[in-house]
Amino acid sequence: MGRKSVDTPxxxxxxxxxxxxxxxSTGVNQTTLRDRAGWSxxxxxxxxxxxxGYSKRLVNEAANALNIQPYELLMHPDDAMAIRQxxxxxxxxxxxxxxxxxxxxxxxxxxxxxx
Numbered sequence: 001m002g003r004k005s006v007d008t009p010x011x012x013x014x015x016x017x018x019x020x021x022x023x024x025s026t027g028v029n030q031t032t033l034r035d036r037a038g039w040s041x042x043x044x045x046x047x048x049x050x051x052x053g054y055s056k057r058l059v060n061e062a063a064n065a066l067n068i069q070p071y072e073l074l075m076h077p078d079d080a081m082a083i084r085q086x087x088x089x090x091x092x093x094x095x096x097x098x099x100x101x102x103x104x105x106x107x108x109x110x111x112x113x114x115x
Contacts, residue, residue, distance in 0.1 A: 017054045025077035036065035
């Protein structure tokens with residue numbers, strides 16, 4: 001049987017999840033997160049302190065408890081909020097473009113009428 005690989009500071013991936021930053025950003029403390037996610041007190045402590053690494057299941061449970069998308073836990077809240085804002089702005093531009101298409105021919109005729 002082979003030994004399990006253990007991440008040391010030199011072999012640990014350069015990324016991690018941003019659970020504690022999201023907790024701070026959303027104003028959710030460890031007790032509330034634990035209750036919402038259905039974790040035991042010991043599990044929540046190990047998860048929040050980084051003693052337990054994240055897994056797909058934990059990411060999904062934490063994201064649900066924090067009312068965010070699972071992929072957002074893998075980025076800093078500031079980055080996720082910037083992406084949310086960019087998406088919102090892009091949708092606004094698309095909607096504005098659709099409205100211009102609806103009135104476009106009339107606006108073009110009116111603009112050219114004075115020439």
